[in-house]
Amino acid sequence: MNPYLLIVLLTSLGLGTALTLSSTHWLLAWLGLEVGTLAILPLMAQRHHPRATEAATKYFIVQATAAATLLFAAFNNAWLQGHSDIQHMSHPLFTSMITLALLLKLGLAPMHTWMPQVIQGVSLNTGLIVSTWQKIAPFILLLQIKQIHPPLLTIIGLASILIGGWGGLNQTQLRKILAYSSIAHLGWILLILQHSTALATYALLIYIFMTSATFITLKKCKATTINMLTTTWTKAPTITLVAPLMLLSLGGLPPLSGFAPKWFILQELTQLNFIPHASIAAMAALLSLSYYLRLSYSITLSLSPNNLPECLQWRVNYPISTPLSSALPAALALTLFLLPLTPSALTLII
Amino acid sequence: MPSLHIILTTSFIITLVILISPVFTSILYKSLNPIWHTHHIKTAVKMAFFTSLLPLFLHVHTGTELTITNLHWMNIMTFDINTSIKLDHLSITFVPIALYVTWAILEFASWYMKSDPNINQFFKFLLIFLIAMVTLVTANNMFQLFIGWEGVGIMSFLLIGWWWARADANTAALQAVLYNRVGDVGLIFALGWMATNLNSWEMQQMFITAKSLDMNAPVIGLILAATGKSAQFGLHPWLPSAMEGPTPVSALLHSSTMVVAGIFLLVRLMPLMQDNPFALTTCLILGALTTLFTTICALTQNDIKKIIAFSTSSQLGLMMVTIGLNQPYLAFLHICTHAFFKAMLFLCSRVIIHALKNEQDIRKMGGLHYLIPTTTSCLTIGSLALMGTPFLAGFFSKDAIIEALNNSYLNAWALALTLLATSLTAAYSLRMIFFVYMNFPRFPALSPINENIKSITNPLKRLAWGTILAGLLMTCAVLPPKPPMLSMPPYIKLTALVITILGLTIALELALFTNKQRPYMPKQYFYFSTMLGYYPTIMHRFFPYTFLKLSQTIASMTIDQTSLEKTGPKTITSLNLSLATTTSNIQKGMNKTFLSLFFTTLMIIILLNYY
Numbered sequence: 001m002n003p004y005l006l007i008v009l010l011t012s013l014g015l016g017t018a019l020t021l022s023s024t025h026w027l028l029a030w031l032g033l034e035v036g037t038l039a040i041l042p043l044m045a046q047r048h049h050p051r052a053t054e055a056a057t058k059y060f061i062v063q064a065t066a067a068a069t070l071l072f073a074a075f076n077n078a079w080l081q082g083h084s085d086i087q088h089m090s091h092p093l094f095t096s097m098i099t100l101a102l103l104l105k106l107g108l109a110p111m112h113t114w115m116p117q118v119i120q121g122v123s124l125n126t127g128l129i130v131s132t133w134q135k136i137a138p139f140i141l142l143l144q145i146k147q148i149h150p151p152l153l154t155i156i157g158l159a160s161i162l163i164g165g166w167g168g169l170n171q172t173q174l175r176k177i178l179a180y181s182s183i184a185h186l187g188w189i190l191l192i193l194q195h196s197t198a199l200a201t202y203a204l205l206i207y208i209f210m211t212s213a214t215f216i217t218l219k220k221c222k223a224t225t226i227n228m229l230t231t232t233w234t235k236a237p238t239i240t241l242v243a244p245l246m247l248l249s250l251g252g253l254p255p256l257s258g259f260a261p262k263w264f265i266l267q268e269l270t271q272l273n274f275i276p277h278a279s280i281a282a283m284a285a286l287l288s289l290s291y292y293l294r295l296s297y298s299i300t301l302s303l304s305p306n307n308l309p310e311c312l313q314w315r316v317n318y319p320i321s322t323p324l325s326s327a328l329p330a331a332l333a334l335t336l337f338l339l340p341l342t343p344s345a346l347t348l349i350i
Numbered sequence: 351m352p353s354l355h356i357i358l359t360t361s362f363i364i365t366l367v368i369l370i371s372p373v374f375t376s377i378l379y380k381s382l383n384p385i386w387h388t389h390h391i392k393t394a395v396k397m398a399f400f401t402s403l404l405p406l407f408l409h410v411h412t413g414t415e416l417t418i419t420n421l422h423w424m425n426i427m428t429f430d431i432n433t434s435i436k437l438d439h440l441s442i443t444f445v446p447i448a449l450y451v452t453w454a455i456l457e458f459a460s461w462y463m464k465s466d467p468n469i470n471q472f473f474k475f476l477l478i479f480l481i482a483m484v485t486l487v488t489a490n491n492m493f494q495l496f497i498g499w500e501g502v503g504i505m506s507f508l509l510i511g512w513w514w515a516r517a518d519a520n521t522a523a524l525q526a527v528l529y530n531r532v533g534d535v536g537l538i539f540a541l542g543w544m545a546t547n548l549n550s551w552e553m554q555q556m557f558i559t560a561k562s563l564d565m566n567a568p569v570i571g572l573i574l575a576a577t578g579k580s581a582q583f584g585l586h587p588w589l590p591s592a593m594e595g596p597t598p599v600s601a602l603l604h605s606s607t608m609v610v611a612g613i614f615l616l617v618r619l620m621p622l623m624q625d626n627p628f629a630l631t632t633c634l635i636l637g638a639l640t641t642l643f644t645t646i647c648a649l650t651q652n653d654i655k656k657i658i659a660f661s662t663s664s665q666l667g668l669m670m671v672t673i674g675l676n677q678p679y680l681a682f683l684h685i686c687t688h689a690f691f692k693a694m695l696f697l698c699s700r701v702i703i704h705a706l707k708n709e710q711d712i713r714k715m716g717g718l719h720y721l722i723p724t725t726t727s728c729l730t731i732g733s734l735a736l737m738g739t740p741f742l743a744g745f746f747s748k749d750a751i752i753e754a755l756n757n758s759y760l761n762a763w764a765l766a767l768t769l770l771a772t773s774l775t776a777a778y779s780l781r782m783i784f785f786v787y788m789n790f791p792r793f794p795a796l797s798p799i800n801e802n803i804k805s806i807t808n809p810l811k812r813l814a815w816g817t818i819l820a821g822l823l824m825t826c827a828v829l830p831p832k833p834p835m836l837s838m839p840p841y842i843k844l845t846a847l848v849i850t851i852l853g854l855t856i857a858l859e860l861a862l863f864t865n866k867q868r869p870y871m872p873k874q875y876f877y878f879s880t881m882l883g884y885y886p887t888i889m890h891r892f893f894p895y896t897f898l899k900l901s902q903t904i905a906s907m908t909i910d911q912t913s914l915e916k917t918g919p920k921t922i923t924s925l926n927l928s929l930a931t932t933t934s935n936i937q938k939g940m941n942k943t944f945l946s947l948f949f950t951t952l953m954i955i956i957l958l959n960y961y
Contacts, residue, residue: 096955104948113944169930
């Protein structure tokens with residue numbers, strides 16, 4: 001893509017999120033969200049093959065619906081309450097509507113069906129942006145809304161974790177797997193949103209690091225299906241070594257950093273006496289873990305019968321070191337080794 | 351005599367040391383001397399026998415009995431277990447007899463097993479068996495008795511399976527161990543009961559404290575133990591199968607010493623049982639049933655060793671009947687006299703089998719009377735003693751038992767069975783004698799018939815002297831503790847003799863039928879006897895099959911398949927599989943899916959909000 005165009009689009013993307021983050025009025029928040037949506041659409045439809053176009057279209061429809069509902073509910077609330085402050089919403093109906101709109105934007109169950117299709121349709125880099133950057137703005141808005149009806153968040157959160165687990169089990173396309181994994185992680189965040197904003201933020205941060213590391217690794221291996229993952233050991237042996245750890249961190253296993261958010265969320269839920277929620281969430285995490293294990297098994301733990309020439313892969317485009325790929329070590333380090341630093345990390349957020 | 355007890359103690363300890371020393375010397379230096387066995391073990395047993403005669407004479411002369419307690423072995427709180435040796439009439443009399451019989455058998459075995467490369471090990475096994483038997487007999491507490499009990503059981507297993515490459519021998523050894531184990535359950539139960547209720551395993555304390563308690567439970571355990579070890583009906587099939595072992599094993603273990611261990615246990619613990627009419631009746635009926643059943647089985651056996659095995663079993667039943675009559679002294683007397691003639695019968699049978707090149711079927715023997723006169727004479731003496739011919743060894747015990755049986759007010763059915771068994775004893779003994787060495791030879795012409803070897807004739811002669819004199823010596827030496835009935839009508843007095851002669855003549859008459867042609871008699875009449883009463887056929891198949899099937903049902907089907915597979919992991923797998931398929935099938939790439947879901951959820955929230 002033309003570098004000027006790229007700069008404009010990426011700047012608008014950042015601008016959109018920044019606008020949302022710094023707003024107190026619903027109109028500005030909606031504005032930021034729309035800017036972000038519009039900015040990413042050309043990025044998604046970069047390659048003009050039908051799949052990318054379809055993904056861009058679907059994304060636009062989803063985000064537009066959500067933004068429209070958001071605006072409608074915000075203005076109704078302003079009419080009833082007299083002000084448009086994000087942090088002082090009190091009308092329960094419109095609070096729920098806004099929450100639902102934001103959850104549609106995030107791609108949580110039961111409105112999740114667009115996520116796998118969109119992320120599958122776009123390239124890995126854009127998928128990374130959709131999965132990570134685009135989640136920040138709606139999340140911040142969700143944080144600021146008080147008095148959300150608690151069962152709403154709990155049911156949707158648990159449903160997301162379960163659907164994220166079950167959906168990913170039947171997939172071979174890696175981007176769809178990562179889409180379901182993001183649904184599951186956002187479900188975890190949603191569970192704790194009402195009770196501890198610090199933990200929710202921390203969970204989102206760790207999720208962003210882990211997902212970035214995964215997407216960059218996949219980009220490096222040029223792998224989009226599980227079968228293509230199996231030849232990683234010829235292309236980048238170091239990645240073959242580290243990839244299982246990264247995937248298991250996504251799955252939430254100690255002593256990797258992905259364990260910390262799950263651990264604290266479960267602890268918080270238990271302390272608040274939400275035992276069934278904690279149990280279901282913990283059990284459903286096993287479902288996601290099974291497909292992460294499947295991936296790590298294909299990368300590292302199995303070797304298909306091959307002959308000597310296969311050990312040297314034909315590399316047509318030698319991967320040029322892009323800015324994104326230089327972020328891989330940082331992302332990996334944060335994915336794997338952050339667990340001992342959790343107390344200090346939490347104090348940063350609180 | 352002032353220091354009587356010291357002499358008794360010391361001589362008995364010396365006997366034990368002489369017996370145990372070859373075991374230790376064999377551990378200490380491995381000698382490749384091929385005749386080590388003869389020099390060490392047989393000599394040791396001989397010396398031990400002569401040494402043990404000293405306690406015997408002292409006891410007979412003065413009536414001394416003593417108990418040696420030397421080692422406080424262990425204690426569990428207030429429960430002490432010592433090693434103590436009780437030298438009373440029973441053990442002082444039994445040990446020399448056992449040593450005498452073992453000496454004869456070892457001398458015989460040194461000829462018989464001469465070509466076996468592991469002969470030293472064989473003799474060592476026999477010696478260890480003997481030590482275990484002596485431990486059992488001289489035990490003053492139940493723990494030591496149990497050690498001896500288990501010891502003889504294990505040695506029996508090792509010795510029956512001596513020729514372990516033969517599948518039948520292994521099966522027989524296993525059978526012996528299993529049946530003995532079932533009896534051991536009774537013994538262990540009795541041990542436990544005594545430990546908890548009588549607070550001691552020392553016999554003296556047990557006899558005193560048991561006077562006031564209801565002793566039904568432990569004596570049933572003891573009777574079960576005796577049933578297992580002494581092959582009473584119900585746990586009897588191992589004894590005929592144990593004939594797979596070498597003949598010295600059969601002669602020593604399964605005729606004289608090991609199988610009488612069960613009866614000996616009951617004799618030793620008689621004070622516990624003598625006030626318990628239930629136990630006495632059980633012994634009586636069990637013994638009568640055993641003796642008749644095994645005698646019927648012995649009538650149609652064609653293997654000479656099996657005939658003698660069944661005869662042993664039937665004599666054991668007779669001993670059990672005696673215990674049921676509350677006459678332990680007579681039972682013990684029969685144990686001692688039976689040892690002599692039964693061992694001799696086994697040794698004679700082995701000489702005959704060897705002479706005919708390992709032919710064990712009596713239908714293929716005959717006419718041996720002129721060819722191996724010593725052996726056949728000893729066979730005759732032994733059989734006559736078995737039948738209870740007046741003034742041979744068997745007479746003093748057997749006739750006394752039958753007299754006591756006739757004069758008691760106990761079960762008439764047991765009496766009838768025992769008398770019938772006595773006459774049938776005469777019948778099968780005559781059958782054996784008739785087929786083995788009367789009439790004309792039925793074996794092939796070139797048979798290595800030779801009995802001119804000292805190692806054969808000397809033991810046989812010694813045992814024959816024992817058979818003739820032992821009963822007399824024992825009855826003259828010691829007064830019976832219970833006064834026998836001395837006055838009875840002549841027909842009662844002569845019952846045993848008349849019955850025996852009746853059985854003998856009928857059997858002789860039937861045997862002479864073989865010289866004449868007679869109408870064909872269908873074989874069904876014999877099936878019960880030849881199939882050993884169908885007992886092994888039913889029991890050896892039915893119970894193992896039932897238990898194995900039950901265990902398979904429980905372990906494999908209930909636990910494994912149901913709990914661990916179907917209700918657990920497999921259900922979860924199928925459930926999750928269907929849910930995963932459903933979830934991924936929602937993705938059809940249609941916009942209306944998420945839009946409609948969003949709309950529906952919105953409506954639900956709105957509606958819920960207003961309620």
